[in-house]
Amino acid sequence: MNRNNILITGASSGLGYTMALLYAQQGKNLALCARRTERLEELKSQLLAINSDIKVEVYALDVNDHDKVFEVFEQAKADFGSLDRVIVNAGMGKGASIGTGYFHANLQTAQTNFVAAIAQCEAAMGIFRQQNAGHLVTISSISAVRGFRRALTVYAATKSGLTSLTEGIRIDVMNTPIKVSCIHPGFIKSEINEKVEKVPFMVDTETGCKAILNAIEKEKANAFVPSWPWAVLHRILRMAPDSWIRKMS
Numbered sequence: 001m002n003r004n005n006i007l008i009t010g011a012s013s014g015l016g017y018t019m020a021l022l023y024a025q026q027g028k029n030l031a032l033c034a035r036r037t038e039r040l041e042e043l044k045s046q047l048l049a050i051n052s053d054i055k056v057e058v059y060a061l062d063v064n065d066h067d068k069v070f071e072v073f074e075q076a077k078a079d080f081g082s083l084d085r086v087i088v089n090a091g092m093g094k095g096a097s098i099g100t101g102y103f104h105a106n107l108q109t110a111q112t113n114f115v116a117a118i119a120q121c122e123a124a125m126g127i128f129r130q131q132n133a134g135h136l137v138t139i140s141s142i143s144a145v146r147g148f149r150r151a152l153t154v155y156a157a158t159k160s161g162l163t164s165l166t167e168g169i170r171i172d173v174m175n176t177p178i179k180v181s182c183i184h185p186g187f188i189k190s191e192i193n194e195k196v197e198k199v200p201f202m203v204d205t206e207t208g209c210k211a212i213l214n215a216i217e218k219e220k221a222n223a224f225v226p227s228w229p230w231a232v233l234h235r236i237l238r239m240a241p242d243s244w245i246r247k248m249s
């Protein structure tokens with residue numbers, strides 16, 4: 001399927017930024033959203049240097065401003081004529097063990113990764129239903145498959161919620177031209193994990209994003225990427241005793 005007009009949230013760094021670079025090489029038109037617009041402007045210049053034939057627009061967007069999510073997605077649809085794929089990627093990983101006084105950080109993660117994802121999915125699906133076409137992609141995480149402790153407790157819960165949300169949307173539009181995919185990345189180098197020590201099976205951003213783009217292209221319901229080791233490990237993680245999970249985080 002030729003998905004030419006692609007909107008990415010959280011495009012100012014990490015996975016969103018690198019996905020945009022890879023999509024520019026493929027000749028895709030890009031609608032890029034984030035709060036740090038100076039980074040998006042710099043990215044836009046890079047993308048047009050890679051491929052001057054593509055159209056790139058940047059939009060200031062805090063995904064926690066839900067009205068703005070709808071406004072920006074509609075604006076992007078108007079600017080590009082149609083939206084073929086929306087990648088719900090904006091996310092964060094602040095937080096700490098529940099009951100240790102970091103409620104505000106945990107709440108911010110919950111709002112950004114889950115509540116704001118509902119707004120982004122709602123806005124994207126409204127457009128796709130109107131078009132009777134489109135591909136919704138959510139960027140969940142390998143951590144969606146189990147509960148994890150400490151800083152990952154709320155983060156993993158938001159990603160589990162996002163995976164479930166994506167599944168519900170997919171079942172809703174089954175047998176229609178609208179496709180819905182949930183990507184579960186393992187550990188890929190980016191700002192979100194730059195301060196984390198001892199991360200297993202970490203890959204560089206480009207390797208990770210190439211695996212993500214390949215998985216997105218297949219338009220399957222769920223993908224665990226890079227497939228080695230995560231396509232196997234996610235099954236083991238689901239069954240592992242709590243004591244193993246405790247040692248891991």
Ligand SMILES: NC(=O)c1ccc[n+]([C@@H]2O[C@H](COP(=O)([O-])OP(=O)(O)OC[C@H]3O[C@@H](n4cnc5c(N)ncnc54)[C@H](OP(=O)(O)O)[C@@H]3O)[C@@H](O)[C@H]2O)c1
Nearest residue numbers: 010012013014015035036062063090091187188190191192
């Ligand atoms: N890297 C990994 O290993 C990994 C693994 C699994 C899942 N993921 C998921 O992949 C996604 C991208 O993460 P990343 O690794 O690329 O991290 P990152 O480098 O920290 O990038 C996060 C992006 O999200 C945007 N963002 C955060 N809060 C936002 C808000 N309130 N409004 C709008 N945009 C916001 C940031 O843009 P601004 O700050 O400019 O707004 C930034 O562009 C996240 O959903 C993350 O959970 C990452």
